[in-house]
Amino acid sequence: MSTLIRPPPKDPSQSAIENVLELTQLSDIDPDLFTNTRPLWHPPGARGIYGGAAIAQCLAAAQRTIPKDFTIHSMHCYFVLAGNSEIPIIYHVERVRSGKSFATRTVQARQRGKVIFTTTMSFVRENSGGEQRVEHSTEMPGIPGPVEGMDDLDYGGSPSGPFQSQRIEILNNDSPHPHTKKTRQWIKARGQISPAGGHEAHLSALAYMSDSYFIGTIARVHKLWRYSAVRKSNTKSSIDEDVLKKLLAMDDESLRRVKFMDQADIERLRKYKNGENPSDDKPEIGMMVSLDHTIYFHNPRNFRADDWMFTEMETPWTGDGRGLVFQKIFSRDGKLIATCVQEGVVRLRQRGDSKL
Template sequence: MKGTQPSSTSTNNSKALIEEVLELTPVLGTGPDNFTNVKPLWRPPGNRGIFGGIVIAQTLVAAQKTVAPDFPVRSMHCYFVFAGDGEVPILYHVERLVDTTEYVVRSVSAKQGDRLIFSATLSFTKFDENNAGRVDYSVPPPAVEKPADVGSGWDSGQPFQLVTASFDRTFAKPEIKKFRQWALSRGKISSSGGQQAHLGALAYLTDSFLLGTVYRAHLVRRFSSPTAMQRLQHVKSQPEPDMEALQYFQALADIEKRDLGGNYQTDKEVGMMVSLSHSIYFHNPAVVRADDWLLSEMETPWAGDGRGMVVSRWWSSDGVLIATCVQEGVMRMNESKTLQNSREGKL
């Protein structure tokens, strides 16, 4: 199970692939409001743990199961504690902290065995139909074209197609660079999944390529660095190479080369990258449609002390701002293999 990717097609033709990823079931005999995943947990090749977007999204789904549908999620604040094991089911325990006629608050702890791997606090708000005196404004979407066709982008086998829209790599300062990306669900989200499935899908998406904005903005390579290329050659040289891992790393290296456009630092490469915290503010939950093109814009306002922060904004296909996300993580940069070899007289 470790390192395996989800199939690019759903086993249930009436549902999108992301709905299978989001599926949880009650855990009987363990008390109320306990849920666990139904499908295997995807660990990207080379990662220490499962993809963070899975546990973010499944945490939202678990909390939604204890909240009335007319209370859409307003925000969720998450903390990654330990890397998740792809071979161990996750137990999501929901605590009902607040229930009023206007607000609902839930706390969710995600455990594997006795180990807490993730925790989150979520707020839900009943839709306010009274517009009197309300202030309305939002940041407009960037002017980028939608992908030409549904089949565009990298077929990673994940529940979404991801297509780079633009990257301001020529700007001198990393804090003003912006990376933009389109995303589209593979398959239509079912009516039975409803709006809660669309919101869970968006939560999953918010972790895609997010922390990587830090190293991209600094023009530091991760997947196409000399060390990464050495690893890729090692995989290729095996008597029975792991073709899944090979295709995965090669695709990411190709995307990185294209996005950086040959403009990168030669003396540094990414050594380690781990998410610490993740917050999502849902602005217009009623209009989220994950099976239509969604546009994200990512920027990194700060990096220091071995950490980096990224802010992303998400717009619907017709330009409505639907979410803002903030993530912080550990970032370690190493000297590149080329520079190390040069210092050791190997070049």
């Protein structure tokens, strides 16, 4: 049973992402307890549910416990255990502090009594910074805008997915130094977020999308093979297996139009098609899973998550089986909306080893 209570029919007045992230308050037990209203997505080959769902639903739960004139400005999250999509999640909000200018909440996501995800969030009262302020912001780089009908071949870009994404060619992709490269994409919630959802729905949607291809930046800038055709129960596949099937069905000309494929990827796919073993050509990701995730919200009431947003990711360091990635998210008009940080496990598949 993937939900505690039978899910109601989807609300046609809400966007897909609002329906995905809907919570049920368990007020008869405790007004600070919530559970997922609808089943959560388990990416094919992944160890557990999509991490963005836990991030977003914890935020949505906490937002239900604060005054309307307070808004999230930072959240610090830890992925503790892989979430099971067949078991309901219970979100417990703890009201740590409610001050005049700032409020603090912690949320624990639990399954079968065990914590699978935990986060601490800070909220700030609107316009509490005073009339005179210190202000500056980095500028969005000049890049091509999104193109209608050019969504990526992934969950976000599928017609049934709650958000759309369009990746752009990696900046400095030919550099021998991975830390100088930047992966970039456009993202947006599919459809239109309902007025009833308020700014809280846009913030939860942003939190959900912020986990899209985040730690995967490391595989892309190192040009590691990310398309595993073999699923192993003890590791997380780094790419949706359905994507690999679609790519194998394409000819070379079509593959060259896929923005996130480089020439080495195309050569390896060609070997797959010919029945050859391409594992000698390029190291392959054996395990890639998020450890922690931080979001700083800069303009929390001044953007729309159902309009295109530009994200830019870079990794300053990878080593000892872990990697760190920074992400900046801009509104389409160039306003910096959020800055995110994620660390994750990044291990290569070892030759001759059956598991990592």
